Amino acid sequence: MACPFCNPKESGNTIIAENEYAYVIHDKHPIVEGHLLVIPKRHYETIVEMDEKTLCGTMLLVREMEKRLMERVGVKGLTLRQNWHPFLKEDELVVRHVHFHIIPREYNDKMASGIERIELSNIKKNEIAKKLR
Numbered sequence: 693m694a695c696p697f698c699n700p701k702e703s704g705n706t707i708i709a710e711n712e713y714a715y716v717i718h719d720k721h722p723i724v725e726g727h728l729l730v731i732p733k734r735h736y737e738t739i740v741e742m743d744e745k746t747l748c749g750t751m752l753l754v755r756e757m758e759k760r761l762m763e764r765v766g767v768k769g770l771t772l773r774q775n776w777h778p779f780l781k782e783d784e785l786v787v788r789h790v791h792f793h794i795i796p797r798e799y800n801d802k803m804a805s806g807i808e809r810i811e812l813s814n815i816k817k818n819e820i821a822k823k824l825r
């Protein structure tokens with residue numbers, strides 16, 4: 693199957709904004725109004741694979757779109773999300789081309805519920821931090 697994010701126009705998407713490295717479209721299955729995807733023009737499966745120029749260029753477009761959502765659309769808050777779910781089976785919601793979700797937020801919206809926080813001991817925190825240093 694051809695990658696829909698490598699061929700956004702052929703996939704029926706309207707490009708809202710772009711720069712040299714990335715472009716912006718509406719999410720096909722938005723959580724809320726203004727839910728955008730910022731997608732690098734080169735195909736990468738994960739953020740880890742992205743070269744620095746593409747990553748920086750993509751993040752500059754993320755920043756610009758967040759700014760426009762707040763200034764021009766009146767969005768009060770935002771969540772920036774990048775999913776990587778290699779354990780999920782292929783379906784129309786899984787595109788193996790890295791992308792960033794910009795999701796407008798409101799106080800006490802539906803994204804605020806449904807995620808339970810866990811208690812993490814200092815021992816476990818130190819164990820994880822030691823692996824990351």
Ligand SMILES: [Zn+2]
Nearest residue numbers: 695698735789
């Ligand atoms: Zn692709």
